[in-house]
Amino acid sequence: MICKYSECSSLTSVTIGNSVTSIGKEAFSGCSxLTSVTIxxxxxxxGDGAFVCCSxLTSLTIxxxxxxxGDWAFSACSxLTSLTIxxxxxxxxEGALKCENVAEVVSLIEEPFAITGKNHTGRTFSLNTFxxxxxxxxxxxxxxxxxxxxxxxxxxxxxxTGSGTTPPEPEQCAKPTINYSNGELSFSCATExxxxxxxxxxxxxxxxxxxxxxxxxxxxVSVYATKAGYLNSETATAALCWIDKEPTMTHDAVQSxxxxxxxxxxxxxVVRITGAPEGSTIAxxxxxxxxxxxxxATAGTTDISTQxxxxxxxxxxxxxxxxxxxxx
Numbered sequence: 001m002i003c004k005y006s007e008c009s010s011l012t013s014v015t016i017g018n019s020v021t022s023i024g025k026e027a028f029s030g031c032s033x034l035t036s037v038t039i040x041x042x043x044x045x046x047g048d049g050a051f052v053c054c055s056x057l058t059s060l061t062i063x064x065x066x067x068x069x070g071d072w073a074f075s076a077c078s079x080l081t082s083l084t085i086x087x088x089x090x091x092x093x094e095g096a097l098k099c100e101n102v103a104e105v106v107s108l109i110e111e112p113f114a115i116t117g118k119n120h121t122g123r124t125f126s127l128n129t130f131x132x133x134x135x136x137x138x139x140x141x142x143x144x145x146x147x148x149x150x151x152x153x154x155x156x157x158x159x160x161t162g163s164g165t166t167p168p169e170p171e172q173c174a175k176p177t178i179n180y181s182n183g184e185l186s187f188s189c190a191t192e193x194x195x196x197x198x199x200x201x202x203x204x205x206x207x208x209x210x211x212x213x214x215x216x217x218x219x220x221v222s223v224y225a226t227k228a229g230y231l232n233s234e235t236a237t238a239a240l241c242w243i244d245k246e247p248t249m250t251h252d253a254v255q256s257x258x259x260x261x262x263x264x265x266x267x268x269x270v271v272r273i274t275g276a277p278e279g280s281t282i283a284x285x286x287x288x289x290x291x292x293x294x295x296x297a298t299a300g301t302t303d304i305s306t307q308x309x310x311x312x313x314x315x316x317x318x319x320x321x322x323x324x325x326x327x328x
Contacts, residue, residue, distance in 0.1 A: 009033050012056075018042050018195045018226040023050045025070070032056050035079075040228040041065040041170075042197075046073050048093065055079055061229065063170070064088045069096045071122070076100075082162070085109060094122030102129045105154075106136045106162045107145075115150030124150055131155055136162040173225035173233035180240055180263045180275070189225035189233065198223040217242050217259075218323055238265040239325045243277060243318055264316050266327040269308055274301045276318050284308075285315040 008031040016023070018040045025047040028034060032055045039046070041063035048070035051057065058079040062069075064086045071093035074080070082104040083097055089109060094116045097105075102125070116122050118130040125133075135154040137145050142159050145151040174190035187196040201220045204213070218241040225233040242259035263274040271284055276297035284293040284306050292314070293306035308314055312327045 016040055016043070016228070018228060019197075021045075023047055025049060026052065028054060030054075036060070038228050039063055039066065040226065041230065041232060042226055044068070046070055048072060049075070052076055062086055062089075063229070064231070067091070069093060071095060072098070074099060082106070092124055094120075094124065096124055097129075098123060098126045100126050100128050102126065103133050104136070104162050105129065105133055107151075108138060110138050110141060112137075112141070112145050112148040112151050114148060117150040118153040129154075134158055134162065136160045170229060170231050172231040173227050175234040176223050176225050176236045178221055178223060178236055178238040178263065178265060180261055185221065185240065187223050187236075191225060191227055191230065191233070194225040194227040194230070194233070196223050196225050235328065236265070237326060237328055238263055239316075239323050240264075241321065241323050243280070243321050262318060264323055264325050266308070266314050266325045268310070268327070269306050271304050271306055271308075271314055271316060271325070271327075272301060273297060273304070273316070273318065276302060280319050283317045285317065287313050287315065 010033050011031045012033045012035060014034060014037055016039060019042060020040060021042055022045045023043060026049040029049050029052045032053060034054045035056050036059045038061045044065055045068045046066060049072045051074050052072050053076045055078045057077045060080060065088060067088055068091045072095040075095045075098040077099045078101055080099045081101050083102055084106040085108060087108040087110055092115050115124040118127055130153050134156045136158055139159050142157055145157055173194045176187045176189045176196050179186045187198060189196060199222045218239055221238045221240060222235050224235045240263050243262050244259055260275060260277055262276050265272045273282055276282060278297055278299050280297045282295050282297055282304060283291060284304060286292050292308055293304045295302060295304045308327045310327055314325050314327055316323050316325060
């Protein structure tokens with residue numbers, strides 16, 4: 001691999017946003033002044049030559065979200081002396097880790113797959129790495145590595161994690177909370193600097209034929225938190241719907257019917273209802289129609305304990321309105 005780009009040689013640091021899912025072909029090729037990079041755990045693929053010839057790179061963190069490293073992705077990164085490959089990786093391209101000065105490779109892959117061996121010009125690792133570096137593999141997998149194309153070309157293979165230490169498990173982002181007020185959904189996470197990734201679906205948004213559409217006016221919300229160097233949080237879910245209030249009457253005629261927003265969240269065996277009309281009856285059923293919990297709405301938030309389990313669907317009935325939520 002010839003280092004043919006140098007326009008970014010003065011770049012010394014880079015922050016890759018948590019919304020990035022793929023680092024493209026030759027994205028940072030020739031950035032020889034780049035000394036370290038932390039890839040966020042939103043990234044799943046690293047493209048061909050993405051960091052080729054980043055000779056100043058001395059440290060590298062590949063998160064467990066990455067499944068594919070492209071051809072020559074980190075080739076000629078001469079500043080790297082050790083590499084850790086997460087268990088999530090399922091493919092490594094030709095010349096991807098061909099760095100001359102690597103003295104230690106820690107592979108956390110429990111089921112090794114074929115890579116390009118040392119007798120090929122597109123060898124995955126440098127010849128020096130194959131001949132002189134120590135490959136550390138998970139306990140109980142050394143025979144698998146010794147029988148797998150490419151990996152078996154390492155002259156020194158040991159079970160362990162290298163350098164006498166176990167790499168620390170990345171911390172997980174805190175599970176976000178979901179709130180609704182004044183026409184606005186908001187998400188918050190206790191992990192400082194975490195960014196919430198949300199998805200909102202509405203069963204009423206659909207196509208069809210006929211003269212009528214029954215509107216449920218329910219939004220299903222899911223959100224998780226991400227931060228570079230952290231594991232993604234658990235996903236928080238909620239259903240946001242609108243419950244009709246008592247109609248306003250004027251001289252025995254209905255003047256208007258207002259709708260009150262209600263947020264429903266199931267966390268473990270507790271279903272939390274926020275914003276239901278005070279005093280309204282709340283009943284929670286499973287999909288067979290069995291009553292699993294009930295209560296009366298109080299001002300603000302009402303928590304109702306149920307016998308539901310993780311993954312169950314709860315049918316929450318508030319007055320005459322029924323909404324389905326999944327227990328998390």
